[in-house]
Structures are given as C-alpha cells and as structure tokens.
Amino acid sequence: MISPPVREAARVIALDDAQRVLLLRHHGEGESYWATPGGALEAGEDHAAAVLRELHEELGVDEKNVALGTQLAQRSQDQTIGGQAVRQVEQYFLAHLEPADADSARATQPDNIQAHRWWTLQELRETAETIYPVGLLDLITGVLANGVPRRPITLR
Template sequence: MPRRRLASRILLISLIDRLLLFKIEYKTGVLAGMSYWATPGGQLRMDESFEAAAMRELKEETGVELQSVKLCIARREFPWQMPDGEYVLAIENYYLVRVNTEQCSSASWSGRERGAISEVRWWSQAELAGCDEDVYPPDLISLFVEALGVGAE
C-alpha cells in the first residue's frame, strides 16, 4: 500500500467568477516534460488539519490571508506520482474561497514552487471548459461549476 499524502487544495474564485490556476511544468527528474494546470494548495504538515493547511498554503502561494476556511466542497483520493518518483495515495480536500481581487503574490513561494510554476492565470468557466491542456483534478470544471453555484463563502 503506498504512503498516504494528505493535501488541501483551494478553489480561489474572484468577484467576476474566475478561478486561479497555476501551470506546473517539470523540467527535470522522473516527471520531466510533464505539465498541467492545478489549483493552489499543498501537503499537510505534521499534525496540521486540512483547514489549517488550506489557510497556510493560500497565504504562501497567493498572499491571501484568511482567519478560517469553512467550505470543503470535495474530497478526492487517487494514485499520484511525486516529483521524486514515489507513488502515493493522494487524499485532497478542496476548499472554496472567494476573493475581491485577482491579484496574487509569489513572494512566499518555495524554491521548488519557483522552479515548477511557470504561469499564474485566472480562468473563466468557458475558458476552462475549452482548455486543451491537462488540468488536475480531471473533473475540475465540474468542481468549478459547483463552486459557482454555492456563492460567496
């Protein structure tokens, strides 16, 4: 049985209903040449809750600081290969967060994030539906539509 990798992901949606995604591109290692779009987020630290990880990752990856995240709209479990080649069982909670601006900061990105994130983009529902690049999770468009229906946090 592979190791379980617990992570929080954030569906960060602006006032004009656009979703923030990062383009991840691996230039070296076992995943060299792989690229895809994904939401902000990342792995839980030791004894960290999914909610605490969502708030920490949101601040580190976008500069958005919140006192809490309340709405987990999805949970996904799937096999995933890590950049070092390890196969894990990824367990991810997806949190809906609404923001008033489409600005985000990369000031707190780690060296690994700086090396892997090649583009930051806000997507409309139509743009995401028409995207011909890989997007993770594969059903992200349905999560986005669901999130838009939920309304403000």
C-alpha cells in the same frame, strides 16, 4: 502488493467576484499542467490551516484576505511526487480571493510553479491544456448553479 504511503493534502478552489478560478501552472513528473493551489499537510495541521499556508507559500496571499468556505470535494489517487509513489488524499475547499491578493513575488515557497492565472469558466470549457482536478469545471458550475453540496463530492 504493498500500498504506497498516504499523503494528506488540502487544495483550494479560489474564485473571484467575476467567478474566475485561480490555477497554477506546474511542470513536473514529465508533464505541464494547471492545478488548484494547495499541497500536503504538515504535522499537526488541519486541512483549513494547510490551505491558508499553501496560499501564502505559493502566491504570497495574506490569510486575512481569504474568505475560506466549506469543503466541496475530495479525491484520492496514486501518483508520483518528488520521485516517490504516494496515495494522495486531497480535500478541496471553496474560497473567495481578489486577484490583487495573489502576487507570486511575495511567494515564500513557489516550488515548481511557473505561473498563476485566473480562468473564466468559458476558458476552462474551451482549453486543450491539462487541468487538475479532472471535473473542476463541472464542480464549479454546479456550486454556482446549486450552491455548496451537502456532502463533499468525490472526484475521479
């Protein structure tokens, strides 16, 4: 069996001062879900640069307003993007943002993003909505309780 092509991606777990996490609502590939901002790396781009670019493209965030931290997690899975099967390999970075810095009216490439919302940990705990990545709540609560992990955590 032939493996699908690898698509390197960078995603951000953006928290505000109230410890809420920023998620984007998407509709694509037959489902609606909430996910962290981010996307594929462009040629010659590293993961940190991709996170900053994606925040600007998806939410109009000026990179000087982003306090970008270290890589917290990684995930690899087969999925369909734009009708093509790929092996998505993602790195998740911690960042601090102020809610006013995210304004979808300034987005340059909103893709299929329907909305953005700041979620409390309690709202994540109680929702029946689909949230990606799986394990996001546990990752955030672990970081808030114990600090940044020494090595990136592998998400399923």
